[in-house]
Amino acid sequence: MVLEPVLDECGSCTPAGNGAGRDLGPDELTAGHNGGLTALAAGQNGGGATLTSNRPFGTLVGGLDIGSATGKAVVLGDGEILGSFVLASTANPRQTAQIVMDQAIEEAGLGSLDELDYIVSTGYGRLQIPWANENLSEISCHARGAHWMGPTVRTVIDIGGQDCKVISVSPDGKVLEFVMNDRCAAGTGRFFESMARGLCCGLDGISDLANQGPEPCSISHQCTVFAESEVVTLVNEGVELPNIIAGINRSVASRITSMARRVGVIPEVALTGGCSKNAGLAAALEAKLNLSVVTLPNDPQIAGALGAALFAADKHLAQVA
Amino acid sequence: MSAQDAWRIFAEATRSLGNPEIDAWKAQGGKVVGFFCSMVPDELFTAAGILPFRMRGTGSTSTELADAYFTPINCTFPRHAFNQALLGEYDFLDGMVCINSCDHVRRVYDNWIQALDTPFVHVMSLPHKVDDPQVGWYHDDIAVLKEKIEGQFGVEITGDRLDEAIRLHNRIRALQKELYQMRRAERPPITGVQALEVMVAGTALPRERYLELLEEVVEEARTAPGVDGYRARLMIVGGELDDPEYVRIIEEQGGLVVTDSTCFGSRLMWEAIDEEDPDPVRSLARYYIQERPSCPRMCGDQPRRLAYVRDLVNEFRVDGVIAERLMFCDQWLVEHYMTGNDLKADGIPFLALDREYILSGTGQLRTRVQAFLEAIKGTSVTIRAGAQSLA
Numbered sequence: 001m002v003l004e005p006v007l008d009e010c011g012s013c014t015p016a017g018n019g020a021g022r023d024l025g026p027d028e029l030t031a032g033h034n035g036g037l038t039a040l041a042a043g044q045n046g047g048g049a050t051l052t053s054n055r056p057f058g059t060l061v062g063g064l065d066i067g068s069a070t071g072k073a074v075v076l077g078d079g080e081i082l083g084s085f086v087l088a089s090t091a092n093p094r095q096t097a098q099i100v101m102d103q104a105i106e107e108a109g110l111g112s113l114d115e116l117d118y119i120v121s122t123g124y125g126r127l128q129i130p131w132a133n134e135n136l137s138e139i140s141c142h143a144r145g146a147h148w149m150g151p152t153v154r155t156v157i158d159i160g161g162q163d164c165k166v167i168s169v170s171p172d173g174k175v176l177e178f179v180m181n182d183r184c185a186a187g188t189g190r191f192f193e194s195m196a197r198g199l200c201c202g203l204d205g206i207s208d209l210a211n212q213g214p215e216p217c218s219i220s221h222q223c224t225v226f227a228e229s230e231v232v233t234l235v236n237e238g239v240e241l242p243n244i245i246a247g248i249n250r251s252v253a254s255r256i257t258s259m260a261r262r263v264g265v266i267p268e269v270a271l272t273g274g275c276s277k278n279a280g281l282a283a284a285l286e287a288k289l290n291l292s293v294v295t296l297p298n299d300p301q302i303a304g305a306l307g308a309a310l311f312a313a314d315k316h317l318a319q320v321a
Numbered sequence: 322m323s324a325q326d327a328w329r330i331f332a333e334a335t336r337s338l339g340n341p342e343i344d345a346w347k348a349q350g351g352k353v354v355g356f357f358c359s360m361v362p363d364e365l366f367t368a369a370g371i372l373p374f375r376m377r378g379t380g381s382t383s384t385e386l387a388d389a390y391f392t393p394i395n396c397t398f399p400r401h402a403f404n405q406a407l408l409g410e411y412d413f414l415d416g417m418v419c420i421n422s423c424d425h426v427r428r429v430y431d432n433w434i435q436a437l438d439t440p441f442v443h444v445m446s447l448p449h450k451v452d453d454p455q456v457g458w459y460h461d462d463i464a465v466l467k468e469k470i471e472g473q474f475g476v477e478i479t480g481d482r483l484d485e486a487i488r489l490h491n492r493i494r495a496l497q498k499e500l501y502q503m504r505r506a507e508r509p510p511i512t513g514v515q516a517l518e519v520m521v522a523g524t525a526l527p528r529e530r531y532l533e534l535l536e537e538v539v540e541e542a543r544t545a546p547g548v549d550g551y552r553a554r555l556m557i558v559g560g561e562l563d564d565p566e567y568v569r570i571i572e573e574q575g576g577l578v579v580t581d582s583t584c585f586g587s588r589l590m591w592e593a594i595d596e597e598d599p600d601p602v603r604s605l606a607r608y609y610i611q612e613r614p615s616c617p618r619m620c621g622d623q624p625r626r627l628a629y630v631r632d633l634v635n636e637f638r639v640d641g642v643i644a645e646r647l648m649f650c651d652q653w654l655v656e657h658y659m660t661g662n663d664l665k666a667d668g669i670p671f672l673a674l675d676r677e678y679i680l681s682g683t684g685q686l687r688t689r690v691q692a693f694l695e696a697i698k699g700t701s702v703t704i705r706a707g708a709q710s711l712a
Contacts, residue, residue: 180688
C-alpha cells in the first residue's frame, strides 16, 4: 500500500493535508491519497480484520524507515512480506511511524503492534521511535532489503528525499562500502520536487518516459536553488519541456554516476528509495552507467524498511535461540 | 592542582577563545599573538616571552560579518575565525600572524589589515615543497618574523632563549605523545574527545602553565582504568579539527577514537625539534618543512603522509579510519581520495566525511558513522538516542 506525496496542480510537492509543521490526524490522510483510502477507511471503521487470536506465523517482525520525505513500514512473517505502507512524512516522526506501522500491521491482517516480536527502525527519524527495539543506519538496511529483493544485486543506488547514496554490497548482502551526498539537495527527491515546481509538470511529468526529450538541455547548476532558476530561464526561452525534463534527469544521473564510480559499479545495479519510481531518471542512469538497472520484484521504495525488518527477524531469532 | 582541575581548564580553554589563564597573563602585562596554522613556529613567540595563541573560530554561530569579505564558497574555518575577530572576540590579541597555508586562510591577512587595527599583523610565506632549498627559504622567512617580533615587542630573541623555548615545546610534545601512546592499550586511558581537549588547550594556554597541567593529566592517565565497551577503534585523519563535540558524536555511535593525524592532533607533536643544532632557526626550519609529519598542502610528500597514517593504524590497532574535511578544501579532498584507495587496498575500512567548521548536520554525521560501524562490525551496533560519551 503506497501513499505518494500529493502534487497540487502546479506540481509543487505538498505533504499530505498541507500539513507541514503540524501533526496530521488520520482523517486528513484520506484526502487526496488514491490507494490510501481503503486501508484508512477500514482502520477508521474499526473493521480491519483482527487475526490476533489465530497467529499463523512463528516469527512476526516489523521494519520502519522514517525518512525525510516519507515513512515506510514493512511487516514480515517467517520471512515473507505480509504488509507494507508508505506515507508522506508528517512533522512528527513518532506519529509518522505509528501511522505507517499501524497500516502495515492491518494489511498483514494482524491486530496490533504487540504481536510483533521485534522492530528495527531506520531512516532519519530512527532514534525517535520509543517502541522500536533497535535502530540501524539506512545504509545497512537498504543494502539488506535490496539484496533480499534481488540476490544478484551488488550495487544499490538509493535516492531518497534528502540524500542519495551508492552502496557496494557483498554477495551475501553485507555493506562493503558506501558514498553519500552531503549538505545538498542536488540529486535527491527535493531536487526533483523543486524542478517540478519550476516546470509546473508534477513529479509524474518528470518521470514519464514520453517526456524524455531527444535533445536534453544542459543543466549546469548542481545547486537546487540555482538549478531551478536555470530551469525557469530555459522555460522562458521557449525550450521544449521534454528537453528540459530530459536535461534534469541527465544532470542528476551524471552526479550519481560520479558518486557510483567512487565506490565502483559492480553489476547488477538496483535503484531504491522514492526516486527509484522516476522512470526518466532510471533511463538516464542506465545511459550514463552503460548498463541495465535491475527491476526488483517488490516496491523499491520499501527496501530500507524491508531491510530493517529482515534485521529484526535476525535479532528475534538470535534472542529465542 | 589536581588532574581534575587540569581537565576542567583544558575543556574550558577548548570551548572558548579567551580563557582565565589568558586573562591572568594579560593582567600581568603579558602579550598574546594569534597565529593561523600549525606550520607557524610558535616557539619564536615563547622565546620572546609572548603567549602564542592558535587561531580558531570557537563559539562562532554565524559568518554574517565575515561574509562581506568572503564568499559562501570559501572555507568556513577562516570565515568563522574572522567573524569572531570582527565581533571583537579576538581583542585580547596584541598581534596576529597569518600564513599561506591555503588561499582561504591567507586571505584572512588581507581582510584583517583592512578591517581591524591589531598592532602587529604579519603574513608568513610557507614553501610548497619539502626539499633542502625550501628549508633555506623557510629559515629566511622565520628569521624575518623573528626580527619583526623583536622590533614590535622590544625584545631580543637570543639563541639561548630560542633553545630554551624549543626545549619547553619539545617537553610538551613528549608528554602529549606519551599520553597518545597510552591509547594503544586495549583500554585507552582517555577518549578521543579528551585527547582533542588536551591538544587544543596546548595551543591556548601559557606554555609553562600548560606543561604543569599536562603533567597532572599524564600522571593520572598512567594508572587510569581505561575506556571499555567500545565497538571499534577509530582513527581520524584530516585538517583543522578543533571541536571535541564533533568527536563526541562519532564516539556516541560506539566507536572510540584512539589516534589521529590532524592539524590539532598527533602531527603537532609526533616528532621533536632538534635541540643540538647551533642555529636554532635552522632547527625550526628543518622541523617544520621536513621533519614533522606533513600536511597535504606540501607537494610531492603524499607517500610519507600515507606511511605515517599506516604506521599509526598498525600501532594503535585501528579498525577503521574516518577522514574529515572542511567543505571546499581541495587539499584534503584529493588527499582523502588517495589515502582512501590506499587504505582500502590494505583492507582498512575508510569513511570520508565533509563538514562545516561549526558543528551542523549532526543527523547526517550520525547516520554515516553508524553505517560505517555497522559495516566494520557486520551490522551489530545499536544506537540509543542521547547515548552518553564513553568516558
